[in-house]
Amino acid sequence: MNEKSPAYELKHLKEWIEKSPPNDPLAVLSVFGDPVKHSLSPQMHNPALKICGINGEYIKIRVPEENFTEALGLIRELGFHGTNCTIPLKFAALNACDHIDKAAQRMGAVNTISFENDKIIGSNSDGPGLVRAIREEFSIDIRDLRVMILGAGGGAGRAVAIQCAMEKVERLVLVNRTKDKAEKIASEIEPDFLDDNIHRDSSRLKVSEWSNTELANEIGNIDLIINASPIGMNSSDPDLIPQNILEPHHLVYDMIYSPSKTKLIRDAKSIGARTANGLSMLLHQGAISFETWFNQEAPIDAMKKGLDEAIQK
Ligand code: NAP
Numbered sequence: 001m002n003e004k005s006p007a008y009e010l011k012h013l014k015e016w017i018e019k020s021p022p023n024d025p026l027a028v029l030s031v032f033g034d035p036v037k038h039s040l041s042p043q044m045h046n047p048a049l050k051i052c053g054i055n056g057e058y059i060k061i062r063v064p065e066e067n068f069t070e071a072l073g074l075i076r077e078l079g080f081h082g083t084n085c086t087i088p089l090k091f092a093a094l095n096a097c098d099h100i101d102k103a104a105q106r107m108g109a110v111n112t113i114s115f116e117n118d119k120i121i122g123s124n125s126d127g128p129g130l131v132r133a134i135r136e137e138f139s140i141d142i143r144d145l146r147v148m149i150l151g152a153g154g155g156a157g158r159a160v161a162i163q164c165a166m167e168k169v170e171r172l173v174l175v176n177r178t179k180d181k182a183e184k185i186a187s188e189i190e191p192d193f194l195d196d197n198i199h200r201d202s203s204r205l206k207v208s209e210w211s212n213t214e215l216a217n218e219i220g221n222i223d224l225i226i227n228a229s230p231i232g233m234n235s236s237d238p239d240l241i242p243q244n245i246l247e248p249h250h251l252v253y254d255m256i257y258s259p260s261k262t263k264l265i266r267d268a269k270s271i272g273a274r275t276a277n278g279l280s281m282l283l284h285q286g287a288i289s290f291e292t293w294f295n296q297e298a299p300i301d302a303m304k305k306g307l308d309e310a311i312q313k
Contacts, residue, residue: 040311043309044282044310045286051299053135061075079200096113107159130255132287140223142163142169144169146224147172153176153226155230166192186206232262248273253275256277257279
């Protein structure tokens with residue numbers, strides 16, 4: 001999958017500063033990561049830049065964590081609009097910003113940086129991207145659902161849990177191998193579930209043990225199951241949850257998009273549940289970043305086509 005677009009290094013940015021005339025930008029956007037070569041973001045954003053008539057490319061740059069600030073300074077000097085940040089740089093990005101939006105603040109992670117006048121602005125489109133993905137895939141708003149997050153201790157699980165709290169979902173059950181991490185997130189978001197006089201009910205938020213018995217007890221009161229763990233990426237991975245506790249009314253969203261049909265998705269489909277993989281979240285977080293940089297609607301069809309083509313390679 002996708003080894004086509006090259007990953008640049010800091011040395012290339014320095015060379016461009018020396019060589020390239022600033023009014024003829026080679027690139028205008030990027031994703032920073034380490035490693036970054038597997039990112040599909042260029043294949044998603046470049047068609048969008050083209051269709052919107054924006055000159056310059058979206059590129060991947062491998063940025064070691066200790067060089068984050070330097071890299072940010074270099075792209076700013078090169079006239080970039082901003083950059084995405086992926087693993088392991090979302091925390092470094094948070095600290096480098098002059099201003100961060102509420103979601104990024106609460107998630108403790110920034111995935112979108114934009115340069116506005118002399119300020120570095122940070123935001124996080126992961127959680128909002130999931131909200132749009134759920135609406136698109138299942139034609140329902142996440143706030144109307146009872147949600148279970150499996151893997152609610154990692155970066156993605158945390159972002160989604162906080163977004164669910166901000167959306168005030170009907171009910172939220174957090175499940176994580178290391179239970180302490182889910183409990184820490186639950187204590188942070190508890191006020192979101194208690195400040196609503198109509199639904200004042202502490203059972204709306206729960207941390208569950210990752211055991212078949214506990215999952216079976218909880219799952220009857222759940223509409224949407226989200227996998228935010230990497231289990232399912234490899235064919236040798238264990239079952240995420242036993243198939244016999246899934247029910248046809250469940251909506252199953254696996255944040256994994258490669259493979260496109262994980263065991264969880266296959267199990268859920270086979271009992272008649274509706275399913276979707278993480279490609280739509282990737283697409284919508286990208287679209288939200290695009291809107292942040294250009295203050296215009298993202299050309300979602302072109303971005304989706306680019307992503308679909310990239311994933312099929
Ligand atoms: P991460 O920070 O490394 O978190 C991994 C989470 O999965 C943790 O909660 C961890 O539990 C749990 N986990 C890992 N291995 C496990 C195992 N063998 N058994 C049980 N739990 C296990 O990773 P991440 O960045 O959050 O990413 C998680 C997944 O989401 C990845 O598959 C990634 O590709 C996907 N993702 C998709 C999108 C998208 O746009 N579709 C965006 C972001 C991430 P512990 O706390 O116990 O370690």
